[in-house]
Amino acid sequence: MVTPPESKRQKMEKVIGTHNGTFHCDEALAVFLLRQTSTYRDAGLKRSRDPAVLNTCDIVVDVGAVYDEPTQRFDHHQRGFTEVFGYGFQTKLSSAGLVYKHFGLDVIANKTGLLLDDSKVTILWLKLYKEFIEAIDAIDNGISQYPTDIKPLYRSRTDLSSRVGALNPAWNQPTDSETVDAQFVKASLLAGEEFLSRLNYYSNAWLPARDLLIASVSSSKSLIDPSGKIILFEKFLPWKEHLFEIEADGSNPTIEANQAIYVVYPDEFSGNWRVQAVPVSPESFESRKALPEVWRGLRDEELSKVSGIDGGIFIHASGFIGGNKTREGALKFAQIALEM
Structure with missing residues (x-):
């Protein structure tokens, strides 16, 4: 042996x-x-x-x-x-x-x-x-997720703890040590x-997006907007969670709290470009600075005419997001919105 x-x-x-x-x-x-x-x-x-x-x-x-x-x-x-x-x-x-x-x-x-x-x-x-x-x-x-006595509208037993618990033998199944083990x-x-x-x-996936956000903020300050109010992403990525976390913990000096106002990025499906207002908090529908009221709810040619920016696709009625056919057009939306 x-x-x-x-x-x-x-x-x-x-x-x-x-x-x-x-x-x-x-x-x-x-x-x-x-x-x-x-x-x-x-x-x-x-x-x-x-x-x-x-x-x-x-x-x-x-x-x-x-x-x-x-x-x-x-x-x-x-x-x-x-x-x-x-x-x-x-x-x-x-x-x-x-x-x-x-x-x-x-x-x-x-x-x-x-x-x-x-x-x-x-x-x-x-x-x-x-x-x-x-x-x-x-x-x-035994710690409740929410400190409330309100009766929930439904029960959930699909969490991991519940699914692990369900692997224990039922009361009318064998409970010998070999089976339970x-x-x-x-x-x-x-x-x-x-x-x-x-x-x-x-x-x-999550961590590379964080790294790309930090790099994009740095390059945007150098090439797009020295104030840091506009962040340009050359590819789509989940940015919101990372931005707020880094702002809150101060882990990167390039990213200051409440500095970013708009992000510009390519749509992951259509090939068009988006401009999105940064919200006041990750879960909020309120923006730090919504896109101009005069643009909201407009589409296509009417939007391009009113904004003076070619390639307009839409501005959401709440002003939190808009679309343009080109990178340059979406950037123009952000740049002009900052001044209005």
Whole structure:
């Protein structure tokens, strides 16, 4: 028999512990995330509530009533536990959040191929907590999304925590440990695959859009409008979320709060060009400076005649967006609107 190299044997000897019986999304995801790290990539799994069994594990999540990073114990059920993620997040952590807080940077670096100290790893780490992990923490800890007693108009059971919970055997199905453990493996893969899907989107689509926004603001100030009030994108990209986040956190000196007024970009389908007024907030329909009232609701030749700009297609009745057949025409809309 060929003996595995020492480093391989050490990896194989690592064991993750969690509780047996009914499982939830938080520990299912926690186990998956640990298996994406350098330390626990090839770890085995023991599901038990027996302290003697858990004491044989290298790391224990969601059971044991202990949170202690040095000894690799990550439970959140004990009295007095109040740990949160930080960075402005105030939701009490579940085992998913605890593992993500301590190992998430390693996971992201491993899966993206980025260096651990690359600033993009931290950006993705915070984004994935906000968009994916925090909800799992809140649901597991019984924290309502909205602080209200109003009865909802409908119920939703399509969230990830609900779908993981549905993998537990029903009351009239076998609940022996072998059956439940097999279902837990399915649950862990389900939660993990969705996490990786989100990570793939944010690293390969969302983050490149952020980089392109920063570059476009810089080039627009140099070539289009030194004041920074007009941003020109040479290709369509989802810009709004990034603009507001960077304005708010001040992470890039090129982008100042409330500076941008209009963005100009090519329509992703028609080949025409758009000019859009930046809203006062990401969810708002109110613009920082709507396109001129005298243009609103006009189309085609009438719009071109009134505005004095050839190639006009439309200006929305609310003035938040307009269209022109050419890049130059859309830029003219923005430039003249600034002066009116």
